[in-house]
Amino acid sequence: MLSNAFINACISLLGEENVLTKESELITYSYDATPGIPREIPGAVLFPQTTEQVQGIVKLCRENKVPIYPRGAGTCLSGGPVPLSKGVVISFQRMNKILEIDTDNLTATVQPGVVVATLNAEVAKYGLIYPPDPGSMAVATIGGTVAENAGGLRGLKYGVTKHYVMGMEVVLPTGEVFRFGGKTVKNVTAYDFTGLFVGSEGTLGIITEVILKLIPAPKYRKSMIAFFGTLEDAGQTVTDIIRAHVIPATLEIMDNMTIRTVENFAKVGLPTDAAALLLIEVDGNGKDGVEEEAKKVVEVIQKNKGKYKVAETDQERDNLWAARRAALPALAQVKPATVLEDATVPRTKIVDMLRAIQEIAKKYNLTIGTFGHAGDGNLHPTILVDPMDKDEMARLDKAIDEIFEAALKLGGTLSGEHGIGVAKKKYLKNEIGSSGIEVMKRLKKALDPDNILNPGKLVPMED
Amino acid sequence: MGKSIFENDEALKRELIRCMKCGNCMAVCPVYGTEVKESAVARGKIALGEAYLEGKIRDKDLMNLIYNCLVCKSCMLACPTGVKYDKIILALRHKLAKDLGKPWVKKLAFWALTHPSLFDKGLKAFSKMQGFFLEKRGPKLRAPRAFLRTLGKRFDEYFVLPEFASKSFRDSTPEVVEVSNPQATALFFTGCSINYLYPEIGDDILFVLKKNAIKTLIPKGQNCCGMPVMVHGDIEKAKELAKNNLDLFERINPEYIITGCASCGSALKHEYPMIFEGDQEYETKAKKWAEKVYDITSFLLKVIKLKKPKAELKLKVTYHDPCHLKKSMKVWVEPREILKAIPGVELVEMKKPDACCGSGGSYHLAYADTSLKILQSKMEDVKNTKAEVVATECPACMMQLGEGTQRYKVNAKVKHVISLLAEAYRRES
CATH class of the missing domain: 3.30.465.10 (Uridine Diphospho-n-acetylenolpyruvylglucosamine Reductase; domain 3)
Structure with missing residues (x-):
């Protein structure tokens, strides 16, 4: 518990309206968008608006040995801003100029x-x-x-x-x-x-x-969607697009499970028998250059036996994107909860990774729809579960372990963009080894000798 | 225990866990945008609901936080997983009201609403003596007298509300309004605001329907749609009111039901089927009648062919989307089409026409500070259009916007879309 003196010091630093201490208000700062991680209700939530105020808070917390959990919008998918003790949350949402x-x-x-x-x-x-x-x-x-x-x-x-x-x-x-x-x-x-x-x-x-x-801002863009009968054709298309020296602004992939769910939910006209679809957008500042790149992409799609559609108008572009936008909403209708992972592999290994995910889904009898950023190898296997089903939740844990194992085996990484936080800390050593952990600990100790800044995140101090 | 989310905690929990706490609702929530704290937004309220059901929270402030929502449904349009927030917030309020009780002022108001004949008599009596409480503040406008100002933060010199009509709309209108060669018959569900506060809008709607050769039924037996009690979690009373209305529809069996109030329309079209979930008889009835409900502008454009007005109405008009019309009934094209169909009307869009005005029924009194901040930014958007009229299709929005024009010195009149159409028709002759 935080002392009254500490809270009063915060209030005189920030003003009453910028300090939350009521239990129900505090509960709403005990989570981010990460499912199934440990969390604690903080002791106070503070809203600084200047650097001096932040400095004041840090000094106060240091004197009182109070852990600090900095927070933006709390949309993190690895537990970054989630309090793990009765420390203070510093919310930056009012320091927004x-x-x-x-x-x-x-x-x-x-x-x-x-x-x-x-x-x-x-x-x-x-x-x-x-x-x-x-x-x-x-x-x-x-x-x-x-x-x-x-x-x-x-x-x-x-x-x-x-x-x-x-x-x-x-x-x-x-x-x-x-x-x-x-x-x-x-x-x-x-x-x-x-x-x-x-x-x-x-x-x-x-x-x-x-x-x-x-x-x-790029002035021109061109979007297209392509459907493939096999995962291999889709994967080869990704490789061939890059080989043709076209770097699309977006190159998204969606697996069959996701395609079927999206079509069932949104009825946007996707062929449910396709093994995968790619959504591709090229952009640039010259009209001819963009047209040229789009032409090259179409050639690659044709070569790899893909069926495709190019958007000629903004309305048509919007329609193509509707499928991608519907991916998460559609999958979320299947089961009460969705667990979104972000294991990432070199783009040449996407097909292997997709296969591995499908096998893991089968092995643990889980529903996993995968979509994601094929161009940079950043996949989002989305595991659909019912949190009230204990057995399923146990299988989910094992499946996630194996997904990360598979990604590392393929020369990939634990996280492409969601971060380590608390959710993936236990896998960290598998990727960066003992020496890597040691470097992290030394850095952390050097800069934060009292371990008051977001303790328990990213750096496995206990290892 | 039944299976309904309003009776069964497990059912409520199953709705709550659908929220993955992504926080996208923060982008659109007017209350969050003003207060910038997590408890203001849908995600926060869902987390509070979960904590309450798990018995983790007994803080008396909880009630205050759960009611700090306009139920504008903006978050539902931004939600990637389709969380049924409208249902959740009603169920949470229902549960809290049951567990912790309701403030007596609200109890009295709800008791009155669910005793329609007494409510009617009471309001009529009030309309005669309103001068004692409310002073005149212009044509058909009233404001609380000085001795009432201590009652609420908002009752200052800028607070205005429409005058209570000396004769309600339904009392001054026959139950059946015939036309020669009718092209359809429709029941006009007036709602309380039009009936008691804005009878002239009722007259305008009726006039427009006559012009379009619609035989109109205005049964005196209709009562409050139930929305005011529903959003306060009193589902039982809302069901009573809804049953009366649904049984009335069954007896009269109209071809169509028309509303001129976004909240009434939303109640009939969306909330009725929702609150009767699991009640075989009334769920069936609610769904059946929901299909026949149209807001007046959609009715004129989609069901029948609007008779285009010929006279000119030289006006610069901006349109405010009522939340319950756009986000609940999914109507936003038709009101604009009606405005554009009036010769001389120049429609200028404001910056965010579908941003909530901050009214939210009793919210504008209970959470006056936040409500006024939301209103102020709305009025700035209105002002920037330099429109002479801000048109809308919801009496509650009209009250809020009307006060906004006075409070923030915006030189625009607030009108119901149909009143503008009616005026154009009237100019023809």
Whole structure:
């Protein structure tokens, strides 16, 4: 329990309206979007609006040995912001100003609580985009997506969050404010701190300001959908598109289970006997270039015996995308709960991974629909379960273990974009080994000697 | 225990676990947008419901948080897994009301609503003595007198509401309104707001139906649609009211049922089948009649062919989507088509026409601060269009927007879409 003196100190720092202490309010900060992980109701929720206030909170927490759980929108899929003790949650949703959009240096300087979609709507006024587009972008914050190094649909061509962070201000767990990077494209001063803090999942420092890179919005785009009789044909198509030196903005795959469920649910006219479908969009700033790339993609699809449809109008594009948008809603109708994983493999191994997932589903008698970002090998096996069915939940745990084992065997990784958090911490050693764990522990201890910043996440201190 | 979510905790739990806590509802929730805290949004309320059912929470603040929702259903359009939030919030409120009781003011109001003849007599008596409580504030507008201002935060010098009609709409209208060569017969379900507060909208709807050769039935036996008690979780009383209305429909057996109030329309079309789930007799009846319910604009455009008005109405109009019309009845094209069909009307869209106005029935009084902040941003959007009229299709929205024009000094009149159409017809002769 937090002492009254501690709460009063928080109130005098932030004002009463920015400190939540009532039990029912606190319950609503005990989760994120990750199913089945341990969680605790925090002792207080704090809403700072300035770096000084964040610094004040950190100092208070350090003096009182109170754990801190930084939180954006709480859309994380690995437990990043979930409290594991009666510490404080720092919510950044009220520290949400866009400080500057610099249209000449192509940067945006923002506070951590700015919502990704809000930033995109603002920069769109200048013909610019901030490309990382996680599925949660309508609500996810810049602070959260930077801390988790979020990806998205456009990852293949445009990269992920880490490719767009140019500088940051963080409050360290020891209370100092640290700024690094800036608006220069080139900057090799000191260590690459961006690489250290992006994806650190709130364990090394609290992000209070971020300088982001913007790019001109592509003017032209062309979407198409292709259906394949075998997984191998679909996989070969992905490989051949890249071999033809076309890098689509999106290259999404959907397996037969997902296709059937979507069609059953949304009736968008998908052939339910197809083994897989690919949804492809090429974009660029020259009309001819985009047309040329689209033509090459169509040739590849034909060569691999795919049936396809090219969208000629915005309405037709929207119709093609309806299938992808319906994937999760449709799967969610089958069972009460959906567990979304993000094991990722080199794109040449997608077919092997899809096969492995299908075998695991069969072995454990589970319903798994897989869709995801074929172009960057980031698959989303979606396991459909009933949390009230104890036996099924036990089988789910085993299946998830095997999915990660399969991904690592294929030269892949535990997480493409959801993060490690608490959900995947136990698998970490399998990927980075004992020496990797040791490096993480040393880094954590060096920056957070009291282990007060998001303890229990990402770094397996107990190992 | 029955299988219904309103009677069975297990059924309620099964609905709650469908929420995967993705948080997409935050993008569209007007209450969250204003208060920026997790308990304001659907995901938070679902988590609170889960904790309550697990016995993990006995905080008396819970009630306050669960009622802090406009039931605008915006979240349902943004939900990727189709969580039935409208059902969940009613069931949670129902459960809390049963377990923890309801405030007495609400009890009194609900008792009155479910005793229609007393309710009717009471309101008529009130209309005669309203001057004691409410002072005149312009044509057909009233405001609470100074001695009432201590009753609620919102009762300040800007608070206005329509005058209670000295004669209700249904009292001043025959039960059957004949036309020569009718092209259809429709029952006009007036709802309480049109009946007691906005009888002139009732007159306009009737006039428009006559112009379009529709024989209209306005049975005096109809009572409150039940929405006000339903959203407070009093499902039993809502069912009583609904049964009266459904039995009336059975007796009269109209070809169509028309509403001019988005909330009444939503109740008849969506909530009735929902609250009677598992009740074989009334679920069947509710579903049968739900199919015949149309809001007045869809009726004019989809069921019959609208008689286009010929006279000009030179007006710049913006349209506000009532939540219960767009998000519940899924009607947003037709009201705009009606406006565009009026010669001279220039329709200018505001920035977010389907953003909730913050009314939410009694929400606008119980959560005045949040309601007013939501209203203020709505009024800014209205102001920016420079429209002379903000048209809508819901009396509750009209009350809220009407107050908004005064409070935030917006120079636009608030009108029901059908009143504009009626005015255009009237100008023909």
